[in-house]
Amino acid sequence: MRVVVQDLGHRFPGQPFLFRHLDVVLEPDGVYALTGPSGSGKSTLMSLLAGWHEPTEGQVRRTGVERTGWVFQNPHGVARRTAVDHVVLPLLTQGMTRADATARAHRLLADFELAAVARRDFAALSGGEAQRLMLARGVAARPDLLLVDEPTAQLDPATAAAVNATLRTLADRGTIVVVATHDPATRAACTTTVDLTAWADHGTADGRAS
Ligand SMILES: Nc1ncnc2c1ncn2[C@@H]1O[C@H](COP(=O)(O)OP(=O)(O)OP(=O)(O)O)[C@@H](O)[C@H]1O
Numbered sequence: 001m002r003v004v005v006q007d008l009g010h011r012f013p014g015q016p017f018l019f020r021h022l023d024v025v026l027e028p029d030g031v032y033a034l035t036g037p038s039g040s041g042k043s044t045l046m047s048l049l050a051g052w053h054e055p056t057e058g059q060v061r062r063t064g065v066e067r068t069g070w071v072f073q074n075p076h077g078v079a080r081r082t083a084v085d086h087v088v089l090p091l092l093t094q095g096m097t098r099a100d101a102t103a104r105a106h107r108l109l110a111d112f113e114l115a116a117v118a119r120r121d122f123a124a125l126s127g128g129e130a131q132r133l134m135l136a137r138g139v140a141a142r143p144d145l146l147l148v149d150e151p152t153a154q155l156d157p158a159t160a161a162a163v164n165a166t167l168r169t170l171a172d173r174g175t176i177v178v179v180a181t182h183d184p185a186t187r188a189a190c191t192t193t194v195d196l197t198a199w200a201d202h203g204t205a206d207g208r209a210s
Pocket of ligand 1: 012013018036037038039040041042043044045180
């Protein structure tokens with residue numbers, strides 16, 4: 001399983017290229033940090049990796065990647081359902097029995113230090129708890145490729161370290177993990193950094209003054 005990014009470039013209509021000529025190979029066991037200032041194209045690159053957009057130039061070739069998961073920066077949940085329900089549901093839709101799904105959901109919540117709030121409603125979780133719940137739910141679906149947007153933005157250093165360690169464990173178990181981040185500690189926990197400022201288009205492009 002791998003994702004090969006070759007000579008990739010992307011621009012939105014009427015805007016300059018965000019990045020060009022990007023080459024990188026993503027493989028299991030790796031945790032890849034996408035870095036660069038706000039607006040440099042980290043989320044856009046993740047969309048291209050997921051196959052949600054066609055790139056303007058170059059290609060993204062996915063081999064053996066059947067399930068792609070995305071953990072968004074802003075947690076979304078159902079206010080009056082418990083934390084554990086949020087993880088059980090995707091497991092039930094995969095055909096797991098309720099007993100197995102509940103047991104696995106509790107193990108995942110423990111991995112993300114959420115055991116104490118398992119039966120709390122989503123609306124009563126803190127921002128950091130809700131964000132970790134989204135990670136637990138993303139992992140529950142056993143994705144081959146997991147795209148994670150700013151997982152530690154709302155977390156204290158100790159909890160952020162736990163999340164970073166969990167991302168590493170996922171990669172060790174064979175998931176390709178890609179993390180868009182501004183957090184130096186998260187970047188340090190990754191095996192490879194793709195800094196989009198290095199791939200910015202420094203030439204002139206349509207729509208931009210020369
Ligand atoms: N669908 C779209 N149409 C037009 N422009 C877009 C679209 N999506 C993103 N952009 C623009 O492309 C640029 C890159 O956005 P992107 O969200 O990829 O950046 P980012 O590096 O993830 O930023 P942040 O760190 O703030 O999340 C921004 O200027 C954004 O406004």
